[in-house]
Amino acid sequence: MQGMGDGSCPFNFNTDPTSFKVGDSVSYRVTGSLEGFPFAGVLLEVHNDHVVLTSDVEDKASRMRATREGRPVVLEHDVC
Secondary structure (H helix, E strand, O other), X not given: OOOOOOOOOOOOOOOOHHHOOOOOEEEEEXXXXXXXXXXXXXXXEEXXXXXXXXXXXXXXXXXXXXXXXXXXXXXXXXOO
């Protein structure tokens, strides 16, 4: 991946939950056995207390509920 190891990132993530909007790219985390791995997704829905995101915008069935915070958290059993 481009720029690995030099602190740069090829993605531009929204990390401000107060400004989240549908279509924003976010970095999210997953609990359980996937904890510690970074994931990238796109917000499909934004609610007061949670968001719905996808890791594949082409897959209409790929929807995960997550917390509404700088790096949303998806429960492992909700990963699709």
